[in-house]
Amino acid sequence: xxxxxxxxxxxxxxxxxxxxxxxxxxxxxxxxxxxxxxxxxxxxxxxxxxxxxxxxxxxxxxxxxxxxxxxxxxxxxxxxxxxxxxxxxxxxxxxxxxxxxxxxxxxxx
Numbered sequence: 001x002x003x004x005x006x007x008x009x010x011x012x013x014x015x016x017x018x019x020x021x022x023x024x025x026x027x028x029x030x031x032x033x034x035x036x037x038x039x040x041x042x043x044x045x046x047x048x049x050x051x052x053x054x055x056x057x058x059x060x061x062x063x064x065x066x067x068x069x070x071x072x073x074x075x076x077x078x079x080x081x082x083x084x085x086x087x088x089x090x091x092x093x094x095x096x097x098x099x100x101x102x103x104x105x106x107x108x109x
Contacts, residue, residue, distance in 0.1 A: 025102065032103025035096055036060060043087070048107060054086070061107040069104040073097050 036046040045052040045059035052059055063069055076097035079089045092100065 028099045028102040029106045030103075031096075032099035032101070032106075035092070035100055036103060039090060057087075060104060063104055064108045069101055069108075072101055072104070076100055 033046070036044075040046055040060070041053075043052060043054040043057040045057075045061070048061055050059070058066070073094070076090070076092045077094055079091045080087070
């Protein structure tokens with residue numbers, strides 16, 4: 001009987017194991033969204049729709065078509081430099097870079 005009670009309790013907690021990682025992922029994505037809106041939206045379309053304010057700045061929802069966004073961590077933490085002078089150099093701490101990448105991944109679907 002005791003074994004059955006312990007098993008029932010464990011089964012009752014099972015759904016919580018899936019909620020915690022999903023909630024943490026959602027918080028990371030939201031932080032990435034906040035960072036891109038604050039730092040990038042004056043030139044790039046950072047959402048699921050819309051055009052970039054700066055015509056040559058690619059919309060973030062299409063970045064995954066150019067290269068794997070998960071490979072951007074080093075560029076985000078060491079500083080993004082581009083071939084055009086109008087883009088400022090950005091550097092993010094590792095947690096911010098991870099959040100930005102999570103947000104960019106969320107735009108792929």
